[in-house]
Amino acid sequence: MSKEISEQPDNCVPEADTDSIGPTWPPKESSFNRIKGIDTRGVITDTRRLSEILTVLQDLRQACLKDEKLDRASVRILIENNLLLKSSDTLQGFGEAVIPLSGSQDELQETSLLYLGFNCPKRQPNPEELRQSITNVQHAMRRDTASFKQIRARTLEQGYQLGISDFGERVNDEQVWSEMTSLYKRFGWNSEDVLDILRKENNILAVASLNGQIVSAGIAETVLLTFEDGVQLRMAEITEAATREEHQGRGLYTAVASELMFELYKKSAEKQLLDGQIDLVFGECNGNAPGVLKAVRSLGRSFSHEYSLTMGIERVVPGFLPQHVPIAGAKRSTPYNDLFPAYINRQSLAKFIEENR
Structure with missing residues (x-):
């Protein structure tokens, strides 16, 4: 049985995985004994292509059952909404989560990002913990949206500074390296893991500082996916958030994430996010961290x-x-965590920022 890890609700840090979005197509072996892939061949609009994807997953499952190491597959596809609803029963055993892309670009209004996958028998959730995670999510669903302006003001009133660490600063400033390494080391990250994520130019780093020292940080990993049918999808995954233990419980996780969202909004409004506008901001959230x-x-x-x-x-x-x-910092009895995707599209992001500034 794996060791239990004490819960730290201001943190959501995968254990030394510095590439969250992962490979495209075909699926490839990835971190944590998984096979991952995003099908970039185009939006799936017919049952033939959907059946082809499901056959790939069936073949991967048979291969994983014979493999001593690999025990999970996770793939993502773009699918037409009508086809998803019409064919939902065929997804039994493979369907995991769906993110609608309405509110992004015109070409994707009737399209969704669909997660498909499976776990081998040795990699199954603890039923009691999963039920509690679902309860946690359903409780969170009842929560109202906060004011972006108030989130920021509350943090500044406590004496913290919020900002975006520009690329030149974070790759050249040894103090930033040192403080970020110190922040993430208790999650099993070493200095090379931290430097790897800082050196990725498409990553956006937001920090909260006190007296000139970084005490909380969050990262948005941005990617431009170009599909063979000409569709382009600009996504940002908010991940790798960490707060020093003595500063937890002060709203810094929320403040840093809101700073990332504001930066994504600004770059998108200026069409400077990967030379265009953001379609989707999302994160895969630990269900065991209310x-x-x-x-x-x-x-x-x-x-x-x-x-x-x-x-x-x-x-x-x-x-x-x-x-x-x-996810380091979250109490669990299993080796891994059950994650719940949460998202905001381009239109809703603009509304959140503009109505609450």
Whole structure:
């Protein structure tokens, strides 16, 4: 049995995984004994192509059953909404979560990002912990969106400074390296892990500082996916958030995440986010961290679990990623955590920032 890790609600740090979005197509072996991939061949609009994807997953499952190491697959596809609803029963055993892309670009108004996957028998959730995680998410779903202006003001009133660390500073300033390494080291990250994520030019780093020292940080990993049918999707995943223990419980997780969202909004409004506008901001949230879930909701993000309930497909697409990665700081009895995607689209991001500034 794996060791239990004490809960730290101001942190959501995968254990030394510095590339969250992962490979495209075909699926490849990835971190934490997984096979991952995003199908970039184009939006799936017919049952033939969907059946082809499901066959790939069936073959991967057979291969994983014979493999001593690999025990999970996770793939993402773009799918037409009508096809998703019409074919939802065929996803039984593979459907995990769905993120609607309405509110992004015109070409994707009737399209969703669908997570498909499976776990081998040795990598299954603890049923009691999973039920509690679902309860945590459903409680968070009732929370109202907060005011961006008030989030920022509350943090500044406590004496903290908020800002974005520009690329030149974070790759050349040894003090930033040192403080970030110190912040993340208790999660098993070493200095090379930290430097790797700082050196990725498409990553955005937001920090909260006190007396000139970084005490909380969060990262948005941005990516431009170009599909073979000409569709382009600009995504940002908010991940790797950490707060020094003595500064937890002061709203810094929420403040840093809101700073990232504001920076994404600004770059998008100026069409400077990967030379264009953001389509989707999301994160894969630890269901066993109620504080993180509430913060995510207060920042205007919706849960995939909620969307599945609304669309009546929760039986086949429940809205979570079972035993996906280990999140340092969250108490658990299993080797990995069950994650719940939460998202905000371009239009909703602009509304959150503009109405609450």
